[in-house]
Amino acid sequence: xxxxxxxxxxxxxxxxxxxxxxxxxxxxxxxxxxxxxxxxxxxxxxxxxxxxxxxxxxxxxxxxxxxxxxxxxxxxxxxxxxxxxxxxxxxxxxxxxxxxxxxxxxxxxxxxxxxxxxxxxxxxxxxxxxxxxxxxxxxxxxxxxxxxxxxxxxxxxxxxxxxxxxxxxxxxxxxxxxxxxxxxxxxxxxxxxxxxxxxxxxxxxxxxxxxxxxxxxxxxxxxxxxxxxxxxxxxxxxxxxxxxxxxxxxxxxxxxxxxxxxxxxxxxxxxxxxxxxxxxxxxxxxxxxxxxxxxxxxxxxxxxxxxxxxxxxxxxxxxxxxxxxxxxxxxxxxxxxxxxxxxxxxxxxxxxxxxxxxxxxxxxxxxxxxxxxxxxxxxxxxxxxxxxxxxxxxxxxxxxxxxxxxxxxxxxxxxxxxxxxxxxxxxxxxxxxxxxxx
Amino acid sequence: xxxxxxxxxxxxxxxxxxxxxxxxxxxxxxxxxxxxxxxxxxxxxxxxxxxxxxxxxxxxxxxxxxxxxxxxxxxxxxxxxxxxxxxxxxxxxxxxxxxxxxxxxxxxxxxxxxxxxxxxxxxxxxxxxxxxxxxxxxxxxxxxxxxxxxxxxxx
Numbered sequence: 001x002x003x004x005x006x007x008x009x010x011x012x013x014x015x016x017x018x019x020x021x022x023x024x025x026x027x028x029x030x031x032x033x034x035x036x037x038x039x040x041x042x043x044x045x046x047x048x049x050x051x052x053x054x055x056x057x058x059x060x061x062x063x064x065x066x067x068x069x070x071x072x073x074x075x076x077x078x079x080x081x082x083x084x085x086x087x088x089x090x091x092x093x094x095x096x097x098x099x100x101x102x103x104x105x106x107x108x109x110x111x112x113x114x115x116x117x118x119x120x121x122x123x124x125x126x127x128x129x130x131x132x133x134x135x136x137x138x139x140x141x142x143x144x145x146x147x148x149x150x151x152x153x154x155x156x157x158x159x160x161x162x163x164x165x166x167x168x169x170x171x172x173x174x175x176x177x178x179x180x181x182x183x184x185x186x187x188x189x190x191x192x193x194x195x196x197x198x199x200x201x202x203x204x205x206x207x208x209x210x211x212x213x214x215x216x217x218x219x220x221x222x223x224x225x226x227x228x229x230x231x232x233x234x235x236x237x238x239x240x241x242x243x244x245x246x247x248x249x250x251x252x253x254x255x256x257x258x259x260x261x262x263x264x265x266x267x268x269x270x271x272x273x274x275x276x277x278x279x280x281x282x283x284x285x286x287x288x289x290x291x292x293x294x295x296x297x298x299x300x301x302x303x304x305x306x307x308x309x310x311x312x313x314x315x316x317x318x319x320x321x322x323x324x325x326x327x328x329x330x331x332x333x334x335x336x337x338x339x340x341x342x343x344x345x346x347x348x349x350x351x352x353x354x355x356x357x358x359x360x361x362x363x364x365x366x367x368x369x370x371x372x373x374x375x376x377x378x379x380x381x382x383x384x385x386x387x388x389x390x391x392x393x394x395x396x397x398x399x400x401x402x403x404x405x406x407x408x409x410x411x412x413x414x415x416x417x418x419x420x421x422x423x424x425x426x427x428x429x430x431x432x433x434x435x436x437x438x
Numbered sequence: 439x440x441x442x443x444x445x446x447x448x449x450x451x452x453x454x455x456x457x458x459x460x461x462x463x464x465x466x467x468x469x470x471x472x473x474x475x476x477x478x479x480x481x482x483x484x485x486x487x488x489x490x491x492x493x494x495x496x497x498x499x500x501x502x503x504x505x506x507x508x509x510x511x512x513x514x515x516x517x518x519x520x521x522x523x524x525x526x527x528x529x530x531x532x533x534x535x536x537x538x539x540x541x542x543x544x545x546x547x548x549x550x551x552x553x554x555x556x557x558x559x560x561x562x563x564x565x566x567x568x569x570x571x572x573x574x575x576x577x578x579x580x581x582x583x584x585x586x587x588x589x590x591x592x593x
Contacts, residue, residue, distance in 0.1 A: 219513075322517075336520075361528050363520065381490050431511035
């Protein structure tokens with residue numbers, strides 16, 4: 001590749017460095033993007049895949065050791081030669097970097113790349129997977145620069161590497177075996193659940209790059225929005241935040257508002273006795289209360305000038321509907337009465353409603369949902385447990401627990417494999433957000 | 439003669455008046471004290487509690503000892519929690535049994551008449567895990583767990 005940038009007796013060191021830099025940028029960026037995308041897919045799937053990928057790694061090791069013969073999925077192509085003639089150097093060097101950084105659009109000599117893809121999906125964390133894959137892109141860039149380093153003839157360096165091919169393949173087999181062992185051990189090691197406090201506040205609202213919460217102080221509440229890597233934003237007189245990308249919904253003294261939190265522009269408002277917004281734009285959910293009933297309403301703002309409201313359910317005013325959650329074409333809510341508590345989920349397109357959990361003994365409350373999962377709080381006289389279930393499975397897991405009758409769990413939020421829950425003291429009223437990575 | 443017929447204070451097995459080995463029915467605060475309809479009461483003073491063990495008012499909302507409604511971290515009054523019968527609802531949900539309050543006997547405890555109540559089901563095992571007895575249950579049922587109701591009548 002380095003000879004492609006500066007063919008013999010043609011081109012300066014400056015040209016070479018420029019091309020190498022462009023190639024490195026393209027390779028690292030493309031591979032990071034692939035890793036992040038695979039991690040996002042894993043987060044959406046929400047299934048424990050570590051064992052499956054461990055088996056894949058073992059199979060790949062067997063292939064690389066020559067024990068089994070398996071074709072690899074690949075495009076037997078090379079970077080387009082004609083780009084060098086038709087495009088400027090910075091463009092085609094970056095393009096070459098992207099092509100090789102993507103990994104799957106060119107020749108694949110070994111199976112390790114596909115095992116790495118499986119591991120990224122199993123990890124289920126876009127940022128971490130993106131960083132790991134960026135190392136792959138950096139490695140490809142390094143292999144482009146290395147042959148030229150300290151060598152008058154870069155082809156000699158490549159040939160010396162080729163002579164050590166058997167050793168390299170053996171190293172690859174060992175690396176795959178180690179990966180298989182680590183992947184198989186990961187679930188048992190309890191690597192899944194990590195607990196962290198995330199500061200004072202209540203009513204968490206979470207999106208991929210922003211965390212919102214309500215805070216109580218001096219008899220009034222405010223909403224704090226913390227964009228990742230950005231400046232926190234405070235909205236006084238607001239409560240019960242819900243966030244969807246660049247939009248924030250909250251309740252205040254007049255009703256419910258939806259704003260673009262980056263600009264502060266008002267996007268929608270519902271006045272009156274409405275509260276507890278949920279947001280999956282252009283859908284806005286909220287609870288409307290009158291003297292007789294509480295109604296769970298979903299307003300469709302596809303036509304902002306004429307939003308269409310649909311009543312999902314109603315209960316008598318003495319009972320509790322809680323804070324609804326909207327995501328992926330579903331809405332979830334709880335119903336608390338003197339005789340039972342129930343977690344409901346309903347598909348908005350079909351109106352099909354299901355009971356996620358029900359009890360005549362315990363309190364089940366405050367669900368949050370994503371496209372793939374639901375969490376909620378289960379409370380008894382002795383303990384509170386944050387429960388989690390995938391839509392694709394009926395298995396329910398407890399992912400966080402408090403004990404005692406005074407340290408309680410309250411409202412929740414969920415994004416990917418991260419749940420947030422309000423933990424509060426019955427004695428003092430003080431509350432903290434807890435982050436649970438599972 | 440008067441001394442011979444004076445009612446004796448009942449020795450407790452695990453609560454006063456309970457002389458057998460059947461375990462208590464599950465309850466919010468450990469002791470299965472109930473009102474006349476089978477709903478949970480606070481063991482110490484007989485005030486109504488919900489399934490979370492919180493004192494409740496007549497509407498079922500959680501209150502503090504002064505009668506003020508409890509509030510959540512947002513400053514708003516807490517919603518009602520379920521308050522259900524220890525035998526008919528709790529046992530049904532936790533053990534999957536069709537259970538009924540049947541059979542009772544009386545003892546003098548703390549100078550007042552205590553009614554001890556069987557929660558009965560078809561199960562051949564008691565809540566403690568050992569074989570169940572018919573006791574005061576009827577209609578083919580057997581004792582699963584026990585509860586008690588303090589009448590307040592002097593003895």
